[in-house]
Amino acid sequence: MWKDEYLDLMFSNDPKKLNSLEGITLKFFNIPQSLYKYRRIDEYSLANLTNDTAWFSRATGFNDPYDSSLTINNKEHNPIHKEGLENIAREFNVPLEEIESLNTKDTLEHILYNYTKLKHNPEILATTVEKYIEGTDKEFEKYVKNISDVFQEKVFASCFSEDPTSMLMWSHYADNHKGMVIEYNFNNLDLDNQKQIMTGLHPVYYTSELLNLDNYRDVQGKISVHTLAAINKSVEWEYEKEWRIIVHNETDEIGFNLPIIKPSSIILGARVEEIHKNRLSLEAKKKGIPLKQIKLDKSSYHLEVVEF
Template identity: 30%
Template sequence: MWPVDQYGAILMCEVWVDELMGMISGRELSLDAIRSAQDLKYANFPVSLYKYRVVNQYSLSNLANATLYLAAANAFNDPYDSAVSFDPLFGETYAGSLSDAIGLSAERRSEILNGPDPMRAVLEEMLKVSGQVVESAQLDVIQSVMSERHEVMKAEIVTGMNERLRSSYKVCSLTERLDSLPLWAHYADNHKGFAMEYDFKNLPFDNIMSYMLWPVRYRGIFNAADMLKGVRVGMNFNNLFALVAALHKSSDWAYEQEWRLVLPDGEAEQARNFDAPLKAVHLGTNISSDDERLVRESARIANVPVFKMRLIPHRFSMESVG
């Protein structure tokens, strides 16, 4: 189910996931496309998904109340989580945009942009229009400053959009893996925590959690240029492009085999808990007796069974046992 690249890294690049992303990544988005995408992912829901937790008052509350907490993406450990990439000029050069601003003829514009130093040539044209005379050394400084400032401006546009996106969408990360040693180490306090098991597959199609649950695609940061190019107020627009961004991550994270609950509810809305289909809880191999008692008590309130992970040293693996 999980293909690997030439270095042996797990990649979630199944045909159905690519097909799913194609359905929701178009410049415009129809209701039929959304319904088809929901149908496709619902048919591919895993039998179980897991949430690794450290033992604390928040995780014990989620366990006892059978809930999951959706947080803003800017609170996550991946600085690129839910971010997009795009060129604010959409392929146009700085020299090209400046040449448009001073109204050059098509012939002269083409000549400049195909010349050896388009930026320098455009600046010289701008000086001609203004009637100013600037020495070559001064023009070198002007060109350098303008080019540097332009790059800063482009970065600020992309950064500003990503800050808004990452604070707007609320996300909860889950995984198909219960037997992942790194996940237990990274997210469950070095095996001293626990993992909550959820059954989304048996939820009704029209349940809000079914709508919010999506697979992650490990193809790097999402390039939104095709979606954003030429967009104007009042135009039809795929307003779920930020959802697509939230479902793209670097292949460095592919070992997590992640699914995500994603809620596009805006910056003003607070992160919060949602009822979730809790199925069982699994204790880490290094959990303390005191923490085990607390987890078992919360599981009793939630009325779900408790299992414990067991190491299998000769296989360098682990399994959950009753």
């Protein structure tokens, strides 16, 4: 599958596999003909439509609490944990390597055997390390959460789908079928003037595991781990068939608008209100693009896009 190849070229944890130029080229030739943005109809979505802009929301504002988050398994990467072990090693005059080897409760008895001749009671040392481990477990959880929070705070995304007829997405993101879907043709990108869109646009990968930062130490600085975290989602969201334009920003705002390509059509929800139907009909004429609508199939649970 080309998406797996793309992931390796852009975000592999093996430096030898990385080739961003090949990855972008591969993506360019595999972007779907159309991608779709589900929206409720309000002053904000209408302004985006009129101005050819898209709203980029902070990851913390999405409906998935795991969005753009990650984990770390190796406590050695926690500077607080490392410093504490060094202090214990100095206090008991024991090599740091030995203390680190005891960094799980089931190996603490090892120290009783190897250091029975210490001037300090070996049981005291074992207890000290054990209590330290218990304490740093909580500190480590905070450490991992802080890193994950930083990632979520810096990542902004505008989300699209390959599917304009998802019953669930019309319900969740388009005001219970009273909203709209805006269709975009990303194959018509002007690569000179819209480079940010092309480089920031990625397919989402669905997985059962959180992104583990430990696995990417060898490619630190060579890939955007922020972006990788933002395009990894739980398999429970796979029905969304999502693509995202990812932007990293230090702003304190909850989000912002950025220019995007002109829509190729507007699709009205099956329950769209008459006032919105008239407003969007005028907007479609002004832009010279088709106006379409979702039709409910009479014999099955199926949505169909028809000309308005």
